[in-house]
Amino acid sequence: MKRLSSPGPVEASSVSAENISTLSRRSFLGGLAGLTLAVGLPGQIALASSLDSSNTPFEPNAFIRIGVDGQVTVVSSYLEMGQGAFTGLATLAAEELDVGLDKVTVVPAMADVKRYANPLFAKMGWNLQATGGSTSMSGGWVQMREAAASARAMLLSAAAKHWNVAPSTLAVENGEVIHPASGRRLGYGQLVAAAAREPLPDKVVLKQPEAFKLIGKQGVARVDVPAKVDGSAIYTQDIKLPGMLVAVIAHPPRIGAKLRKVDATRTKAIAGVVAVVEVPGDAAIQGGVAVLARNTWVARQGRDALDITWDESQAMAEGSKEIFEHYRGLTDEVGIVAIERGQIVDAAPAGGTFIDAVYEQPYLAHAAMEPLNCLVHVQDGRCEIWNAEQWHTGDQALAAKELGLKPEQVIIHQLYAGGSFGRRANPNSDYVVEAVRVARSAREQGIQAPVKLVWMREDDMRAGYYRPLTVHRVRLALDNTGALVSWHQHVVGQSFMTLPEGAVDPVLVEGAADIPYAIPNFKVVQHAPKLAVQTQWMRSVGHTHAAFVGETLMDEAARAAGKDPYQFRLALLAQQPRHRAVLDLVADKAGWSSPLAAGAPGTRRGRGIALQFAFGSYVAQVAEVTVASDGTFSIDRVVCAVDCGRVINPQIVAAQAEGGIGFGLTFLRAAITLDKGRVVQGNFNDYPVLRMNGMPAVQVHIVPSDASPTGIGEPGVPPVSPAVANALLDATGTTFRTLPLLGALRPA
Amino acid sequence: MRTFINAPRSGTCRCRGFLRSTIRLIAMLELNINGQQHTFEGDAEMPLLWYLRDEVGLTGTKFGCGMALCGACTVQVDGQPVRACVTPVGTLQGRAISTIESARENRIGAVVQQAWIAEQVPQCGYCQSGQIMSAIALLSTKADPDDSDIDAALSGNICRCATYRRIRAAIHRAAQELKA
Numbered sequence: 001m002k003r004l005s006s007p008g009p010v011e012a013s014s015v016s017a018e019n020i021s022t023l024s025r026r027s028f029l030g031g032l033a034g035l036t037l038a039v040g041l042p043g044q045i046a047l048a049s050s051l052d053s054s055n056t057p058f059e060p061n062a063f064i065r066i067g068v069d070g071q072v073t074v075v076s077s078y079l080e081m082g083q084g085a086f087t088g089l090a091t092l093a094a095e096e097l098d099v100g101l102d103k104v105t106v107v108p109a110m111a112d113v114k115r116y117a118n119p120l121f122a123k124m125g126w127n128l129q130a131t132g133g134s135t136s137m138s139g140g141w142v143q144m145r146e147a148a149a150s151a152r153a154m155l156l157s158a159a160a161k162h163w164n165v166a167p168s169t170l171a172v173e174n175g176e177v178i179h180p181a182s183g184r185r186l187g188y189g190q191l192v193a194a195a196a197r198e199p200l201p202d203k204v205v206l207k208q209p210e211a212f213k214l215i216g217k218q219g220v221a222r223v224d225v226p227a228k229v230d231g232s233a234i235y236t237q238d239i240k241l242p243g244m245l246v247a248v249i250a251h252p253p254r255i256g257a258k259l260r261k262v263d264a265t266r267t268k269a270i271a272g273v274v275a276v277v278e279v280p281g282d283a284a285i286q287g288g289v290a291v292l293a294r295n296t297w298v299a300r301q302g303r304d305a306l307d308i309t310w311d312e313s314q315a316m317a318e319g320s321k322e323i324f325e326h327y328r329g330l331t332d333e334v335g336i337v338a339i340e341r342g343q344i345v346d347a348a349p350a351g352g353t354f355i356d357a358v359y360e361q362p363y364l365a366h367a368a369m370e371p372l373n374c375l376v377h378v379q380d381g382r383c384e385i386w387n388a389e390q391w392h393t394g395d396q397a398l399a400a401k402e403l404g405l406k407p408e409q410v411i412i413h414q415l416y417a418g419g420s421f422g423r424r425a426n427p428n429s430d431y432v433v434e435a436v437r438v439a440r441s442a443r444e445q446g447i448q449a450p451v452k453l454v455w456m457r458e459d460d461m462r463a464g465y466y467r468p469l470t471v472h473r474v475r476l477a478l479d480n481t482g483a484l485v486s487w488h489q490h491v492v493g494q495s496f497m498t499l500p501e502g503a504v505d506p507v508l509v510e511g512a513a514d515i516p517y518a519i520p521n522f523k524v525v526q527h528a529p530k531l532a533v534q535t536q537w538m539r540s541v542g543h544t545h546a547a548f549v550g551e552t553l554m555d556e557a558a559r560a561a562g563k564d565p566y567q568f569r570l571a572l573l574a575q576q577p578r579h580r581a582v583l584d585l586v587a588d589k590a591g592w593s594s595p596l597a598a599g600a601p602g603t604r605r606g607r608g609i610a611l612q613f614a615f616g617s618y619v620a621q622v623a624e625v626t627v628a629s630d631g632t633f634s635i636d637r638v639v640c641a642v643d644c645g646r647v648i649n650p651q652i653v654a655a656q657a658e659g660g661i662g663f664g665l666t667f668l669r670a671a672i673t674l675d676k677g678r679v680v681q682g683n684f685n686d687y688p689v690l691r692m693n694g695m696p697a698v699q700v701h702i703v704p705s706d707a708s709p710t711g712i713g714e715p716g717v718p719p720v721s722p723a724v725a726n727a728l729l730d731a732t733g734t735t736f737r738t739l740p741l742l743g744a745l746r747p748a
Numbered sequence: 749m750r751t752f753i754n755a756p757r758s759g760t761c762r763c764r765g766f767l768r769s770t771i772r773l774i775a776m777l778e779l780n781i782n783g784q785q786h787t788f789e790g791d792a793e794m795p796l797l798w799y800l801r802d803e804v805g806l807t808g809t810k811f812g813c814g815m816a817l818c819g820a821c822t823v824q825v826d827g828q829p830v831r832a833c834v835t836p837v838g839t840l841q842g843r844a845i846s847t848i849e850s851a852r853e854n855r856i857g858a859v860v861q862q863a864w865i866a867e868q869v870p871q872c873g874y875c876q877s878g879q880i881m882s883a884i885a886l887l888s889t890k891a892d893p894d895d896s897d898i899d900a901a902l903s904g905n906i907c908r909c910a911t912y913r914r915i916r917a918a919i920h921r922a923a924q925e926l927k928a
Contacts, residue, residue, distance in 0.1 A: 081872055082873065228873030228876050229864040229865060230808070231847070235810075295798055295803065416873065418810070420872075655911070655914070661910065663909075684813055684817040
């Protein structure tokens, strides 16, 4: 692809969105209307608002637009944060329209709940445009294909009228409508004007799977990759508007601390500092003091030069140690019963075994590579936001509320996210509202310019909204035949869901209350204490902690019963064919029936298996470890079997499983700890996420399926930490109930 | 490098000595970035990262940590991989700075980028400029790196999407391509 204009800075000459994508490569209307669609280089993000729909020749619905050049534009209501949503949606549309992906451009949708509400969230009663819960493909599977099939039907009708033949005698092929009997062909571009006058079909027939050319096929490349290898992909961090100021903020140093006073004398003496603003904080929004400057460097220097006195009288006095202690105590309390069947046994049956296990897992930070940021331009009666939105209309509503505007007066321009893992879907819109407050405070000082709030890494890591810290206590009973007869689990952790008092939080107990094993006496109890620490979902959510507990305990139970952990699980899954299928596949591919090869002298090797059902998908993994004589261990290989229903793009499914495994391996290494309400960790030196040298070989195997697609962004995460712990148990005989592993055994 | 003494003022967090805590050096520098000359005038302590991103408009070089811990800001200075977030512009007069935006202009860079596409490496993509710049530097000094060479050269570059396996595969692919 040849560049038609220089790549220069991403600098919009006005706030209209087409300038953001910087480059135009084709004229959408042949120059007639003078409208140029900003589609950019391959994979560069273009914005839906850059299309004036009144000038778009053919826009049969909210998701599909086709130009006179035959180019198809697919509107994504989902954020592209690495999970491959853009490519998946483009594939679904291209399949129905029978075009190659080179004929498809993906643009992100504007925030508009009427057109783009998440269909799976709507089923749960949430009328929200948002990306999460691994729903993009399961939600788009019908919605996007129907949208494209509607467009196809209208193109066919238009061609049928033009040729005066029955629509049933026509077909589509490679971007054209064809009349096989006569050999006549018309490109979509030639038909769009007529197609736009056709009525919307009442119902459409979707392509049969046997005819798929793209769905499920190898070699369909991601649409966003080219722009992500040459530095041209645009993230919020990269947007620069004319006159824009960068804000760097000083947050309170402890949870619950408030600003008392600030002396900005030194800050204001720094050349390039434009303003210092106080930013109101509350329980949900950090707030503090922001320094606005011409560039990020000056703003950061200015922030660091502030002399702030904090009021710490209401600050949180406890730390992680005290929270764990409190939580351990709660496991003796009654709690809220999430599920109960049979009669649980809280003592060893005659001749049997009783296990009473307490698990501790810490707060975790999402720590996406792009620290949180948000660009806000508050104007009279409106506000424009440039951001990678995972919580599109939630953020729109809370930004509007903050400014006394209607939601539709807040225009949100969607960008790529440099990772998110759930963090940009904040139920309180914390970083977005904070950016709005910075911009509003600046406006009160007479600053009209757009303001981009940029959190430094330490601000990002210390700003809360963590994966909750949890304590699980599980009491298991096996009878004298080794049968697992009773499972009694207490789950203690904060809830971040809005629920009535006393309600079960399905997110807190997910992956625990719904374990698939046939255990006759079973009870899961939740305790959701309220703390000042803010928490939220992180990639695979409740499963991040539940799988480690449940799946390591299954191995302990198998050992107590003297059984092979794979066979022990299978025996409890008689009614669960899809669970069994992934277990069988992973055991086969990992060579479970053959002994693990020995390691070098002085090392011990072990192998562990784990299974989790999450976000509609079934994942089993086998991990192989080598433990050195000094107690450090390496993870040599992870074999993964996935059943996520029909696969749209096998390469992306494998990539998400690999990435999920890498994400889950960080659980073995890193923790956010609190000390007297202060977050101890601040950067990657003390929050040691997985690096290249810790990444094992990974082999992903996919179970063929014609069931509807289910999630893949998240389900790869949960099984890996228990699979590794089980491998360590196999190698050393030691059980692990606390993460991260910082004891005698630790990651190399 | 010409320096001027700015009006005295009190220090910032980056000030390391008495002199720096009381005066500020304003530098005028000629910087060679991707083969083009840029005149820099300002605080010589400014990290190259922010000059590239906020002043020159080369936003392919990313901000990730600000402490040389994540590698997202990796560029090359005279062919060596350098973390732009901790490299003051004042150290760069007369040296050749290259960023991801010019990677395609030399053979190794172009081959590495093609290998990244062939292996479909990126997910969110935010760290990939830095990964690619580190990979180019590795392949410039070691034509056929093994996995431990790759680990040594790339473990300073964090990818939270954990695309590490594909990065490794792409480097091997590029090495084979460059040998051909």
